Amino acid sequence: MSLAIPFLPATVLQSADVAGRRKPEGVRLAEDEWGRLMSAAQAGNGGAYRRLLADLTVWLGRYFARRLPAGEVDDAVQETLLAVHRNRHTYDPAYPLGPWLGAIAKRKWIDQLRALERRSAEMLTDTIATPDHEAAITSATVLSSLMSQLRPAQSQVILLVKVQGYSIQDASRETGQSVSAVKVNIHRGLGRLTNLVSKTNDVE
Amino acid sequence: MSNEGFINALSAGLTPVRRRSVRRETLVLAALGALELALFVAVASTRADMTNAITHPLMWWKLGGLTLLVGISVFTALRSLSPGAFPRRGLVLIGSTAGLIAAIGAFINPGIATDMPMLNRLAPMHGLTCTACIIALSVPMLAVLAVFMRRGASTHPEATALAIGIGSGSWGALVFALRCPMNDPLYILLWYCVACATVTVLARLVLPRITHL
Numbered sequence: 001m002s003l004a005i006p007f008l009p010a011t012v013l014q015s016a017d018v019a020g021r022r023k024p025e026g027v028r029l030a031e032d033e034w035g036r037l038m039s040a041a042q043a044g045n046g047g048a049y050r051r052l053l054a055d056l057t058v059w060l061g062r063y064f065a066r067r068l069p070a071g072e073v074d075d076a077v078q079e080t081l082l083a084v085h086r087n088r089h090t091y092d093p094a095y096p097l098g099p100w101l102g103a104i105a106k107r108k109w110i111d112q113l114r115a116l117e118r119r120s121a122e123m124l125t126d127t128i129a130t131p132d133h134e135a136a137i138t139s140a141t142v143l144s145s146l147m148s149q150l151r152p153a154q155s156q157v158i159l160l161v162k163v164q165g166y167s168i169q170d171a172s173r174e175t176g177q178s179v180s181a182v183k184v185n186i187h188r189g190l191g192r193l194t195n196l197v198s199k200t201n202d203v204e
Numbered sequence: 205m206s207n208e209g210f211i212n213a214l215s216a217g218l219t220p221v222r223r224r225s226v227r228r229e230t231l232v233l234a235a236l237g238a239l240e241l242a243l244f245v246a247v248a249s250t251r252a253d254m255t256n257a258i259t260h261p262l263m264w265w266k267l268g269g270l271t272l273l274v275g276i277s278v279f280t281a282l283r284s285l286s287p288g289a290f291p292r293r294g295l296v297l298i299g300s301t302a303g304l305i306a307a308i309g310a311f312i313n314p315g316i317a318t319d320m321p322m323l324n325r326l327a328p329m330h331g332l333t334c335t336a337c338i339i340a341l342s343v344p345m346l347a348v349l350a351v352f353m354r355r356g357a358s359t360h361p362e363a364t365a366l367a368i369g370i371g372s373g374s375w376g377a378l379v380f381a382l383r384c385p386m387n388d389p390l391y392i393l394l395w396y397c398v399a400c401a402t403v404t405v406l407a408r409l410v411l412p413r414i415t416h417l
Contacts, residue, residue: 044220053211078210083417085214087357089221090286103287103359107417176292 154189277371285356338399342376369407373400
């Protein structure tokens with residue numbers, strides 16, 4: 001929602017997660033504005049809808065840029081916009097739009113990851129020009145392989161709290177684990193990760 | 205297509221939409237349930253000794269437990285049809301409730317001889333008929349909930365499908381319980397669970413495939 005609240009630093013917006021984490025005041029205001037725009041769109045106001053989709057495109061671009069290879073971001077943004085369009089009747093204006101949008105974006109992210117996995121076996125030509133994402137991809141691969149060696153309950157809460165930035169309470173709500181179980185799983189999981197990394201000669 | 209062009213295409217000729225309403229969907233389900241119940245009682249009637257049976261704790265355990273399961277499951281399913289609603293807590297509650305109902309059943313005196321051979325108590329042939337009836341009676345509720353799921357936007361379709369399956373199966377069992385003459389908690393637990401599990405597995409396998417966010 002950077003267009004609607006120019007006073008808010010982009011970094012704050014980038015770091016804000018609409019899927020339920022505690023958010024700065026500016027982001028909450030932005031979500032309220034999104035809710036009003038969506039409410040108007042549900043009533044058939046095309047101008048409000050165009051403005052909302054433009055704002056969501058900015059936010060979704062940032063959301064997917066941190067989660068997907070650069071070549072997949074536009075596809076993911078448009079898939080999510082399409083899902084927002086198809087399901088706009090399910091939005092309840094009594095609630096902020098953020099969690100609603102965040103849930104759709106997360107689902108689309110998972111769909112894109114599955115599609116990427118399916119396509120991973122396909123041959124690529126040498127002529128595709130893309131920015132270098134080697135370091136990021138290597139980190140993601142290493143992290144993924146390390147996380148797969150943890151218990152699911154541990155890897156889930158570590159990803160939520162340490163990677164996606166959820167609070168302990170939000171991670172507890174999301175996973176169904178108690179707050180103390182989340183803390184214990186993070187502590188033990190990080191300990192296990194440290195052991196795994198220290199036993200590895202060259203993680204790359 | 206560029207994002208701008210895509211946005212223009214989506215917003216061109218935008219028409220008003222009717223908002224999804226959990227209350228409206230609940231009312232539709234309640235009306236469907238009432239209709240199915242009335243038709244069932246009119247066509248198949250209740251068990252012959254209903255006036256006596258209704259005074260027995262076993263009947264209250266059966267009807268009360270199933271009503272509770274239907275309520276929690278349908279509430280969980282409907283709530284999960286909006287993005288952002290996470291049905292895991294509802295599913296945990298459903299599982300706990302089912303366990304509690306089963307545990308209570310162990311303490312109810314069925315008022316029949318329980319020292320019969322196990323096979324006699326379970327009455328497999330009768331049990332299979334019960335199972336088939338329950339599955340058939342759950343179909344209307346399952347179909348309507350499937351329509352709601354297709355029209356809604358569940359971001360956890362597998363979990364939503366489970367809640368729908370449990371709710372529909374429990375509803376079928378609740379309707380059939382009015383007719384079922386069996387008074388053995390063991391029989392009821394086994395065959396009603398088999399029927400509910402069948403409907404749930406069916407819903408879990410089919411519903412996520414026919415829905416698309």
